[in-house]
Amino acid sequence: MGAWLHDSMTWGNAVIIFLWSAVFLLVVLGFVTYAIYFERKVIGWMQLRIGPNRVGPLGLLQTVADIFKLLIKEDTIPRKADRFLFVLAPILCYVPAFAVLAVIPYSEKLYFADLNVGLLYYAALSGISTLAIVLGGWASNNKYALLGGMRSAAQMISYEVPLVISVVGVIMLSSSLNLKDIVAAQSGGWFWDWNFIPQIIGFVIFMIAAVSELNRTPFDLPEAESELVAGYHVEYSGFRFAFFMLSEYVYVYAIAALTTVLFLGGWHAPAPFLDFVPGILWFVLKFAFIVFFLFWIRASFPRIRVDQLMGLGWKVLLPVSLLNVFLTAGYLELFVK
Amino acid sequence: MFNIDFNGEFAAFSILSAVMIIGAVFMVSLQKVVHMVISMAAVFLGLAGMFVLLDAEFVAFVQVLIYAGAVSILMIFGIMMTNHQNKQADPVKPLHETLSAIAALCLFGMLFYAIRTTDFPDAQPLEGVQNNTFSIGELLYTGYVVPFELLSVLLTVAFIGAIAIAKKGED
Numbered sequence: 001m002g003a004w005l006h007d008s009m010t011w012g013n014a015v016i017i018f019l020w021s022a023v024f025l026l027v028v029l030g031f032v033t034y035a036i037y038f039e040r041k042v043i044g045w046m047q048l049r050i051g052p053n054r055v056g057p058l059g060l061l062q063t064v065a066d067i068f069k070l071l072i073k074e075d076t077i078p079r080k081a082d083r084f085l086f087v088l089a090p091i092l093c094y095v096p097a098f099a100v101l102a103v104i105p106y107s108e109k110l111y112f113a114d115l116n117v118g119l120l121y122y123a124a125l126s127g128i129s130t131l132a133i134v135l136g137g138w139a140s141n142n143k144y145a146l147l148g149g150m151r152s153a154a155q156m157i158s159y160e161v162p163l164v165i166s167v168v169g170v171i172m173l174s175s176s177l178n179l180k181d182i183v184a185a186q187s188g189g190w191f192w193d194w195n196f197i198p199q200i201i202g203f204v205i206f207m208i209a210a211v212s213e214l215n216r217t218p219f220d221l222p223e224a225e226s227e228l229v230a231g232y233h234v235e236y237s238g239f240r241f242a243f244f245m246l247s248e249y250v251y252v253y254a255i256a257a258l259t260t261v262l263f264l265g266g267w268h269a270p271a272p273f274l275d276f277v278p279g280i281l282w283f284v285l286k287f288a289f290i291v292f293f294l295f296w297i298r299a300s301f302p303r304i305r306v307d308q309l310m311g312l313g314w315k316v317l318l319p320v321s322l323l324n325v326f327l328t329a330g331y332l333e334l335f336v337k
Numbered sequence: 338m339f340n341i342d343f344n345g346e347f348a349a350f351s352i353l354s355a356v357m358i359i360g361a362v363f364m365v366s367l368q369k370v371v372h373m374v375i376s377m378a379a380v381f382l383g384l385a386g387m388f389v390l391l392d393a394e395f396v397a398f399v400q401v402l403i404y405a406g407a408v409s410i411l412m413i414f415g416i417m418m419t420n421h422q423n424k425q426a427d428p429v430k431p432l433h434e435t436l437s438a439i440a441a442l443c444l445f446g447m448l449f450y451a452i453r454t455t456d457f458p459d460a461q462p463l464e465g466v467q468n469n470t471f472s473i474g475e476l477l478y479t480g481y482v483v484p485f486e487l488l489s490v491l492l493t494v495a496f497i498g499a500i501a502i503a504k505k506g507e508d
Contacts, residue, residue, distance in 0.1 A: 082371070085371065088375070115394065116470060117470055121394075121398050123398075124399070124406060127401070127405070127406025128406060131405075131409055134417075149417075154414075157411075177470060
C-alpha cells in the first residue's frame with residue numbers, strides 16, 4: 001500500500017491514497033470507540049463490577065451514545081479564556097496523534113509511509129501534543145487547568161527522554177530507524193529473536209515511560225481528579241473535550257502498535273510452525289495484548305506522588321536507559337563484530 | 338531571473354514559506370508572549386517542512402523534536418512561571434518606522450538580487466543519498482569525531498553550569 005506513495009502523483013493515485021486514509025481513519029475511530037468500552041468492561045470485572053451493560057446488547061453501544069452526547073453538547077468557551085489558543089489547543093493535540101500513525105507497518109505488505117527515520121518521526125511529532133496540552137491548560141485561564149498543564153509538561157518532557165533513549169538499543173541492534181527494517185531484523189522464526197528478550201531493560205523502561213507519556217494511571221497526575229478536578233481539560237466541553245479524549249486513545253493505539261513493532265516482532269509468528277497464520281493476525285494479537293496490559297496496569301496500581309514522579313524519571317529511568325545503551329554497544333562490539 | 342517550473346515541490350515550498358514568513362511577522366508584532374511562542378513554533382515547523390523538501394528527513398525531524406517540541410515547551414513553561422502584565426505599546430515614531438522599513442526593503446532587495454544572480458554549481462550527489470541519516474552518522478563518527486566530542490563536552494559544561502547557577506539562587 002505504501003508503494004503508491006512512490007508512484008507519480010496522478011489524480012487516480014491521489015483518490016486511492018485519500019480513500020485508504022479514510023478507511024484507516026474509520027478503523028482508528030472504531031478502535032477508540034471499542035477500546036473505551038473494553039477498558040470500562042475490563043476494569044469493571046477486575047473490580048467485581050459489571051461495567052456498562054445497558055445501551056445495546058452487552059452495553060456495546062455505550063461509547064457510541066457517549067460520543068453522541070459529547071457532540072451535541074453546548075460548546076462553551078469561558079469569557080476570560082484566550083479564545084484563539086483555547087480553540088487551537090485541541091486541534092494541535094489530535095493532528096500529531098493521527099500523524100504519527102502514518103509510519104507504523106502492520107505486515108510486510110500493509111504499511112502507509114515507509115520513512116527511513118520512522119522512529120524519530122514518531123518521537124518528534126508526539127512532542128507537539130504536549131505543547132497542545134500546556135496551551136489548553138494555559139488558555140483556559142483556570143488555576144486547576146494551568147496546574148494540570150504544567151504537570152503534564154514537566155512529566156511528558158521528563159519521560160520522553162528515557163522513552164527515546166530506551167529504544168536506542170533496538171536501533172543499534174537493527175542498525176536502522178526505519179520501523180519496517182526494525183521488524184525485519186527480528187525475523188528469526190522464534191519468539192526469542194524478538195527484541196524484548198535481548199533488550200529486556202530497554203523494554204521495561206519503554207513500557208514505564210510509555211504509560212507516563214500516555215498520562216495513564218499510575219502516572220495520570222496531569223488529570224488527578226482528586227487534586228485538580230480534571231486537569232488541563234477542566235474548562236473544555238462538547239466536541240473540544242472529545243478531541244482531547246480522542247487523541248489520548250489514539251496515542252494508546254500508537255504506543256501499542258509501536259511496542260509491537262519495536263519489541264514484539266511486529267507481524268512475525270512466535271514459532272516457525274505457526275507461520276501459516278497471516279502476519280496481520282499476529283500483529284493484531286500482540287497489539288491487543290499490549291492494549292489489555294495498559295488497562296490492567298490502570299486497574300492495579302495507585303497513582304504515584306508528584307514528588308516521586310520526577311525522581312523516578314530522572315534518577316532511575318534515565319541512568320538505567322543509558323546503561324542499556326552502553327551494554328548494547330559493548331555486546332555489539334565484543335560479540336558481533 | 339524567474340526560472341520557476343510550477344510543480345508539487347514549488348507549491349509545497351510556497352505554502353511553507355508563507356507559513357514561515359507569516360509566523361515570523363506575527364512573532365514580532367503580536368502582543369501576548371504566549372502567542373509569540375506559538376508563531377515561532379509555526380516557523381520551526383515550516384523550517385522542518387523545508388528540510389523534508391530538501392530530502393533531509395533526519396534534520397527535519399530533529400528540528401521538530403528539539404525546536405518545535407522541546408524549546409517551545411520550555412519557553413511556554415518559563416512564561417507561565419513568571420508574571421506578565423500587558424505593557425502599554427510604545428508611542429509610534431513615524432520617521433523612525435519609515436526609515437526602518439526602507440532599510441529593511443533595501444536589505445531584502447540586495448539579498449534577493451545577490452541570490453538570484455549567483456550561479457550555483459550543481460551539487461555533486463553524495464554517496465548513499467538514499468539513506469542520508471546513515472551518512473550523517475558515519476561522517477559524525479569518522480571525519481568529524483573530534484569537533485563532535487568537543488561539542489558534547491561543551492554542552493555538558495553548559496549543563497552543569499546551569500545547574501550550579503540554579504543551585505546558587507536557591508540558597
